[in-house]
Amino acid sequence: MRYTNGATTNGHHVNGDHTNGHITNGSSNGQGPSKPNVDVYVDVDKIALSPSAPDAVPALINYIATSKSISLEDSQERLKLRDAAISLANALETPREAIVRHGWTTATRHAAIETALALGVFSHLARDKPRSVAELAATTKSDPILLSRIMKHLAAMEVITEAGPDEYTATNFSTTLSVERYGDAFPMLSSSMYLGVYALPAFLKENGYRNPNDPTRSPFQLGRRSDEHFFECVQKNPTLNRQFNNHMSIYHQGRPSWMDKGFYPVRERLIEGADLGEKDVFMVDVGGSIGHDVSEFRRKWPDAPGRLVVQDLPEVIETVKDLHASIDPMAHDFFTEQPVKGARVYYMHSVLHDWPDDMCQTILSNLASAMKRGYSKLLINENVVPSVGAHFETTSLDIIMMSIASGERTERHWTKVIESSGLKIVKIWTVQKGVESLIECELA
Template identity: 35%
Template sequence: MVRIGLDLDLFNILSQEGGSLSVAEIAAKVGAAPTLTGRILRYLNSVRAIGETSKDHFEANNITRSLSDPGVRGAIYHNSWNVGPIALAFPEFLKKHKYQDITSPTTTAFQLAYNTELPAFLWLQSEPEHYSHFNRYMQAEQQGLQSWMETYPIEEKSHDLEPEQIFFVDIGGGIGHQAVGVKQWIPQIENQIIVQDQEVVIPHAIQQEGVKAMAYDFFQPQPVKGARIYYMRSIIHDWPDEKAVEILKNTMDALGPDSVILIDDRVLPNAGVHWYATVLDMTMMSGLAAQERTEEQWNNLMEKAGLKIQNVWTYRHPYHSILECVPVN
């Protein structure tokens, strides 16, 4: 129903009004039948997505204004349009595959839901409107929330760099919010910061002095050698172990003597996991053959890649953490 509200632009209309509107006024603005509009508004008020001032009169509240934000809109569309069909296909997929572990990104409930042989990310890139909603959601996901830089000693890592050494490489970093955030966190840093992503993404990268955008596929050898930090936010949880190891090894081969790999992902406890993390785990499994990992599973994964976790910083609930990884030898 929130998705329908977005389709009708109800939340923007009410947010811009500054006061209450009647059902008839709202129906005229959105071009919908008054009776239908009233029933939709009544429902949205019942879940506090809008406010009701009197009989057949409605107004914006804080949730309404939040739903007017482009990033939140992207999240709603992504979850209803991209994730929703996968959830509906998931029971049938598991039954068909006799409830075995899902290990291939091309054999998941995603392929069943969308009748495709493509893995989810390739399919998304072929569907511009779906992909745009996903990207807006990713850009806004941590907006206004505590940053990992408040907990991880990143400024210490900026000391004693060689003159030409790259400081920070954000692998799969989208349009560069994290890379730009690092530059803003340490504005005095003169060593270069790089954001890497697919060729279709890089033209849309944020323009920031000291931050370079580079097209790169993380299943290929890492071209930037010897940087101080290689950072991956919400990358490894998108892939099953075999693919995750491939990404990690490509990165590990580029490390210099003082390099570290930072994995910004959730580290789940071994028992009593928060419901939101389990929802994400089901989403990762059903659509990507991937998973949210416990500390034990992270250690096992790093061992397969020839890495070890030398420190973990948990910076936000539930379980958002930085894993600092280095080669075993």
């Protein structure tokens, strides 16, 4: 198939009267759909083959060149350098190259990784000794021709390293994927979340491009051809449930935690002034799954008084095990009345972004009714989308959540939802771009 500018004949594009990619002012003059109106003559073909942001290149190169001495152990400095390198690559890339990258590599890389995971390929690769496709095919009982194609693409995408013709070694990335807890992200996303994301354009078009706000009628239901909400699917499918919990556990790894010193003043704001006995409740983790966060809190703040409670639905709480003796698992639906009254802290981590505003108001109102004025605090550990300069991790997650009729929120949006529930924001604590903030709330 050869493509050149112009009209189409017999499946081939030949030179014709389609302006060869040029856009000018004017209408279609009855010759078809109107062309976009622009103020000046634009040579789109020239733009498509030129760097996307040439003016940004010198400053980015200078920043990267002067960053040679940074410590890669400093996560904030490392991330700044990484983001600058990504920005430089994007600035140097032409629009045509960007179209190919966005259109071709995202889906194909995912498909190749998930196939390799299913075959167990990453577990058989080593960094110190190249493994041949023939050897890997025999070990994984797969077709060597198929495996060769998959491995070539993984090497082209730098997931693994090519050591010679049909020979490969591992990278840190592929070694990490060989552990189920990390690799589970790929089959989980393709079998569930992506169904809604890929259905999003059609859903929005069908619904007049209105913001989805009904979790029972969302892009996810359209993509999956089911009436079930995402979390219903997770609860009914043990494999998906495990994969989702694994992905959530690794998503937060290596990211600043509000419990760390320098983020939120835990001792000054929570521990000091706490008035409770050994059996009284200090913190309630609402919708806390199997207790990752309360366990982290107990490790980092062992002298915090009282007991900790982790709440979730009965089928989740049944799977909880190996908690510290001071942590109590409790079955609870946060859409109903909160049974623990007057705790020092009520805490939610990435819960409210799962639900539209009206359902968040119900959750928050139930907590407000249980709080003790002048004493109890509500801590909401969520993304706060900045007005400008939002990070791609935050905006990507927002689109994913849009597919189930929820989303990330700006400070203005958070203020509206929280204040409508009888609460007020005391302060929003943020330490790093692209990382969840801590929204500190009290009764209004």
